[in-house]
Amino acid sequence: MRRVHTMPFGAEITTEGVRFVIWAPTARDVRLVLDETDFPMPAGQDGWYELVAPQARDGARYGYRIDGDIVVPDPGSRFQPDDVHGRSLVVRPASFEWSDTDWVGRPWEETVLYEVHVGTATPEGTYVGLMAKLEELRDLGITAIELMPVAEFPGRRNWGYDGVLPFAPDAAYGTPDDLKRLVERAHSLGMMVFLDVVYNHFGPSGNYLHVYAKSFFTDRHETPWGAGINIDGESSRPVREFFFHNALYWLEEFHIDGLRFDAVHAISDDSQPHFIEELARRIRETIPGREIHLVLENEANEARWLGRDEAGRPPLHTAQWADDIHNAWHALLTGESEGYYEDYADQPLERLARALAEGFAYQGDPSPHKGGATRGEPSGHLSPTAFVSFLQNHDQVGNRAFGERLSHLIPPEKLALARALHLLAPQIPLLFMGEEWSASTPFMFFVDFENDPDLAKAVREGRRGEFKHFKAFADPEAALQIPDPTDRATFERSKLDWAEVSRSPHCDVRADIRGLLQVRQSEITPLIKSPFKGSRYSLGPAQTVDITWHFAAGTLRLLANFGDTDSRHQNTRDARPIWSTSSTTATSQDISLAPWSGIVLKGLPE
Template identity: 65%
Template sequence: MTRRAHQMPFGAEVTEAGTRFALWAPTARSVALVLDGAETPMEAQDGGWYRTTVANAGAGRRYAFRIDGSLTVPDPASRFQPDDVHKESVIVDPASFEWTDGDWRGRPWEEAVIYELHVGTVTPEGTYAGLMNRLEDLKAVGITAIELMPLADFAGSRNWGYDGVLHFAPDAAYGTPDDLKRLIDRAHALGLMVFIDVVYNHFGPTGNYLHAYAKSFFTERHQTPWGAGINFDGKDARPVRDFFIHNALYWLKEFHADGLRFDAVHAILDDSENNIIAEIAAHARRMLPDREVHLILENDANQARWLPRDDDGRPGLHTAQWNDDLHHCWHTLLTGEADGYYVDYAVKPVEKLGRALAEGFVYQGDPSEHRGGETRGEPSGHLPPTAFVAFVQNHDQIGNRAFGERLSDLVTPERLDLARAGLLLSPQIPMLYMGEEWSASAPFLYFVDFADDEALSKAVREGRAREFGQFKSFSERADERPIPDPTVEDTFTASRLDWDEIARSPHREVLADTKRLLALRRTHVVPLIGTAFRGGSHAEIERDVLSVLWKFSGGTLRFAANFSDVPVSLEVPEGEIIWISRTAAADGRTVDLAPWTGFFEKVTG
């Protein structure tokens, strides 16, 4: 058995001498520890720190901090909040949990097939334990990694997770910290990696008390969509940076997670020479050298600078970035929608899809119509395909639609079949959104629970309505039904997956196709992408007929697809066809492609 604990300079740390409590409160006049209702003054120390050690304070006891004799707040580094974000924290002894995965070192990145999920809606139970019971099903599909949407404690009982305010406390709505550890321990026993989504660009709108005693945690010099920026680069920035560095290491070490997905790093505003996301990556690489740790970015700025490889092709900082460009190309082609940011992909969409598949980013310093002509992105063609996480659906792209529709509600099965193969057999790292493997019928809607703050709930409802008023695709249906109210429980429960669908048509057939494609990926694609990348290229052979080549030291992979309205015939010069659409036909070295069909070809050596 293995025991794990990550030591931190703040929060409640169980030691041989008792539990040490530490709070950084540079703008407080006084701080007292409130332990099981009893108040004890804490000693003010240099740098705005308050500390004390209590000999008889063991795991399970409840505590809080009283600021300036009046305001009682939870620990910002609390490991558990059983009664939500406004109440007392609980002392946790992480070393009391016995792990069985002591030999687990992770899996190589090229083997990753990611399954993004929301713990509260992926199963009827909506808990870590409920998800643990589904891990074998996911492994049978061919999934090798689950990515948990943010777990940091948020206000209320339901939320996507991006409103977290207590970054070290897995939300109690899903279970206890030990329940989460049991989930990860079981995943590792099955050979599954676990990634956790973290949000370091803002705090949620309620439950964050740092402003009351650590005003310098934030800065007016940087403004974000959520208000004042986090102080990563000004006076007093060191404790702030350490807070987030330790948070990343906490999930990787104490919870033995295999990687992190960093939400919207373009909104992390840091003018220092050593950007915080680089410092976090450097710490993780240095402190966990013997493990396969995968650090994934979401970055609307398309900055290839965070994805460098060493001479052996291994990432020096971050492992990969979500490839939003690729998603937008697929979505525009599949649906014909051109609202919002999709306008940037509506002109020459097949050419843009080819660039996204072959080079990663579509926008590599190119002007964006959606952004009023502003240039976006950096050159990315030198990066291997594994520097990009590919998807045709995710929580944002489904849930940020007014009605949370999945692609299976928007496009024909034939079109979706081609996109599924293009996703799962491409050498980029594929990601499925929960239920996508069988074209689940449940929507994924936007939901929150701010029941204790009606003004905030009203603002959310009204903001949601304004947001979609400008979209043509919504306005054309606005009279049919109202936008689901994100603050009511029914919106949350409507988003839960119905796993019984797997046994019924057409879901049964989609699941079988997903399994078949992932088996082909393991056999043909994974061995290729584990070798050195020699470059990618793309061409429109005819109008709306795409050919993409990826060259590796171990061979070449080719994807060809007909997005036109007429049949075409293509030559297959020397390779082995590893997949072809059901309505396409191969005769010798010629392939006849009906509209919206394609094939993958592999040349070894």
């Protein structure tokens, strides 16, 4: 089988040659540069330029000369072998023969996500290198890998959120066909592949849209990265279509199973339907026959996008990253209260219990971190599967000054308790690469702006300036200890060391997680596949929490003691333990929890 997503822009191979199309509404003259020869492009309506070049072939390098001056890459480029400032490459996507013809995905409720940065996940730092680890992850109990953004970014190392050519898999990791082989191999092992995409901004280097398409951006909306993207003003339809096609391109041409949309709260849209709604509906209508999962990162905690229809399926987005769950866990486990942890440090256990039971801890409540502004919408009606939970992810590790993992910050026995409750709760769990063995390596923030010294300096100074409000870095001398994100050594130190997997205590952590995921598969997944009937939670006087989720197939109860004294709880006659800490005792009537212990029980439908 061959898969091609047809787009109204970019370079498309046809029977007459290669059709080149670019939207350049603020350019006066556009010429195709093909193998160092310029070809004038006729101007069409509304800023479109199109030319069919009979002499162009698969593998040809090309660009666009704007107003007789600068030559820019194709914003719809499928591959950039010479980085963001180089020429684009004509790609024949139909040349790849897929073998996963029967793959239609997996139900969302079976998902166990593994977030991975391709460049640091393996010594090779490539799609091919990651392929070699898939079987090992499958055997652990992982059912889906989630790739941090791979869209072409400047240089050879980057988290991916500085991408500027969203249709081109970054050449630092391999070719487009290499990425397709990774997806194909995952499917052969019964694993899904998710991709993180960024539709809220472009990176600071290599974005040439402002040269010929100034109306792609707007001053009416501001973002943390500058002017907003024009998705709701005059001439916004081509901009919206650009991103809609990008989502469909990954899902169709690369057979990706799910997308995670980065920071959608930073996508401002005053029109109707909202960009977030139209994006989801477009995908659902275009690809009706597969299990496609759409996940939001949304600081605004908007429950409106996460509902289910009468059949229990999401008409719009499947789930949202549950930052509230993570932040409450982190405040409870570490005692940290600076930055956004300020919103959770006052009542970490109460915030955690509410988030686990109802999805959001903040459901229209005032946020101290945001000066009392309210945040969130009521979410207790939503299924727990509308939330992706995690104890760690790239942001929560990498945005620390030294990239420390949670295993570097708290005692292993506390982490073991949190890990078990995380993996056996009914939300969709996510593990960050290396978490499955408590990797000793950090994951730090890194970039490669070697070709732009001024930008590299600004990023280096800006990184250290981010922490000036933290007590530990109030002293400028202390701030100088923060690793330089532009130094290649920072990137190299962030690479996983797979050799330590076989050594204690890392192998013990891995074995624990394997066992927990086996319990999840056999006990939790059948429950959450049935309709959700609601939840309730309560807090005890001695730092204890008691949460019960009700499903048509039965109940799931989580009991945990985070205090310093023993606690006793009443058991229900029909409930049976499916996991507990060794210091827990349970009878048909009573449950006794030692400090920092817990139990998970499964019961009959109520």
